[in-house]
Amino acid sequence: MFKKILIANRGEIALRILRACKELGIATVAVHSTADADAMHVRLAEESVCIGPPSARESYLNIPSLLAACEITGADAVHPGYGFLAENARFAEILADHNIHFIGPKAEHIRIMGDKIEAKKTAQALGIPVVPGSDGGITADDEAYRVAAEIGFPVLVKAAAGGGGRGMKVALTREDLSHALSAARTEALAAFGDDSVYLEKYLATPRHIEVQVLGDGRGHAIHLGERDCSLQRRHQKVWEEAPSPVISPEQRAEIGETCAKAMRDLKYLGVGTIEFLYENSRFYFIEMNTRIQVEHPVTEMVTGIDLINEQIRVAAGEPLTLQQSDIVMEGHAIECRVNAEHPATFRPSPGKITHYHVPGGLGIRVDSNAYQGYVIPPTYDSLVGKLIVHGKTRDECLRRLRRALDEFVVDGIDTTLPLFRTLVRTRDIAEGRYDIHWLEHFLSEGEGKGKVG
Template identity: 90%
Template sequence: MFRKILIANRGEIALRILRACKELGIDTVAVHSTADADAMHVRLADESVCIGPPPARDSYLNIPSLLAACEITGADAVHPGYGFLAENARFAEILADHKIHFIGPKPEHIRIMGDKIEAKKTAQRLGIPVVPGSDGGVGSDEDAQRIAAEIGFPVLVKAAAGGGGRGMKVALTADDLSQALSTARSEAKAAFGDDAVYLEKYLSTPRHIEVQVLGDGRGAAIHLGERDCSLQRRHQKVWEEAPSPVITAAQRAEIGETVAKAMRDMKYLGVGTVEFLYENGAFYFIEMNTRIQVEHPVTEMVTGIDLINEQIRVAAGEPMTLTQADIVFEGHAIECRVNAEHPTTFRPSPGRITHYHVPGGLGIRVDSNAYQGYSIPPHYDSLVGKLIVHGKTRDECLMRLRRALDEFVVDGIDTTLPLFRTLVRTKDIAEGRYDIHWLEHFLAETVHKAG
């Protein structure tokens, strides 16, 4: 087991990793920018190192500074959390060159799954169902038109190196395709430095279903069920739940085993999430995230498995003690991402929290680094914290979530709490009737009525 882990991240995930380390008896090193000097994970870590000024490129993305922090503190492992360098294969390789363990997958798996085209080819080879589309990147507009005609309109143009909805455009007809290609390429080049794009069949009303996996890097791998992440705004998840309201136990077992077998064949190491679009009873692979997910707590709540703990153990070379038979799904869990944003315009709202009170009681969990008097900096993502609620049934979970949201108080800044108080009392949500477009339609109608 590792002696000392440097946590190469910030916010709630840094605090979450720190807690897992403490429970494993591992010393911790917090790194921080000057903007995060008062962060809770910095206060609670055994050691802390300032790695630069507020801009992420000068601090949390600054590999030389992170290496120096490891050397200064004697950290023998780095946990990257999510975002920043979590899916940077070169970072993992550089750490290995310096005899420092990267708590994550093998660099080759990060690299394959970080390229959407290669990821899709790999998924097909491993027997995972994929969305019909181009075999690789599309070159000329003429090639794109030919491929799109074969797939059938509407089609989705996607950045090969993309994520988070950037470099993604819908072409409803052949007339729309040239403009969609041009825009997607420009966005992809600006966001990722790579303008390669590919085509996929556009599914009109899919749900976003993802499967959590864990592997030991030596051929053992299991799945821990699915999460439904269909409530999204601009391709960004805002609400996640497990299990999905529309997936049966038989479907869960089938798609779970398909994914777990693929991970066994890859000899995948650590935690990962294989994401699908789901429509009319069929799953279609879209991507794999080779890291811990923001929404991992809902899986922990329904399985009782500490994913960060398991991630650290297998990274240290310990044999995986869990088998598929050990994974038992109990009850229902929902996570709401509480952001420092206006609840209807989603305008960022950094600033000082003047009053902060989190809900409590049975089945309530809040993952947050916020506290009364803490200032949300304007330099990073706007996540204040995650409210995760568990109940014996989905109905009980929703009732408990309503109560918890009403108790949750964050004053001094705008947050998305009012949005969730509305959603949890909405009939479609209560009945589990929503897809990846539902929230944006709901918000547009709400604004229209208000206007």
């Protein structure tokens, strides 16, 4: 087992990792920018190192500074959390060159799954169902027209190196396609430095379903059920739940085993999430995230498995002791991402938290690094924390969530708490009737317009 882990991240995930390390008896090193000197994980870690100014490029993305911090403190492993360098294959290789363990997958798997085209080819070869589309990148408009004619309009143009909805454009007709290709390439180049794009069949009303997997790199891998992440705004997840309201136990077992078998064949190491669009009872692979997810707590709540703990253990070379039969999903869990944003306009709202009170009681969990007096910096993402609620049934979970949201107090800044208080009392949500477009429609027209904020 590792003796000392450097946490190469910030915010709630850094605190989450720190807590797991403490329970495993592992010493921790918190790195931080000058903007995060008063962060909770910095206060609680055994050691802390300032790695640069507020800019992420000069701090959390600064590999030489992170290496220096490892050398100064004697850390023998780095946990990257999510975001920043979590899916940077070169970072994993550089750490290995310095005899420092990267708590994550093998660099080759990060690299394969980080390229959407290669990821799709790999998934298909491993037996995972994929969305119909081009076999690789589209280099000429004529080729795009041919592929679109074969799979049928509407089609989706996607950046090969993309994520978060950037470099993604819909073409409803042949006339739309040329503009969609040009716009996607331009956006992809600006966001990722790579203008490669590919085509997929556009699904009109899908849900976003993801399967949590865990492997030990030796050919032993399991799945821990699915999460439904269909409530999204601009392709960013807002609300996640497990299990999905629309997936049957038989479907869960089938797609879960498909994913677990693929990870066994790949000899995948660590945690990972295989993401699908789900429409008309069919799953279509869209990507794999080779890291811990923001929404991992809902899986922990329904399975009782500490995913960070398991991630650290297998990264240290320990075999995976969990069997598929050990994974039993009990009850229902929902996570709300509470952001420092205006609940109606989503305008960022950094600043000082003047009053802070988190809800409590049975089945309530809050993952947050915030506290009264803490200043949300304008430099990073706006996540204040995650409210995760568990109940014996989905109805009980929703009732408990309503109560917890009414108890949650964050003053001094705007947050998205009012949005969730509205959503949890909305009929479509209560009945589980929503898809990836539902939230944006709700916010822009009809029942939701003017009711939030």
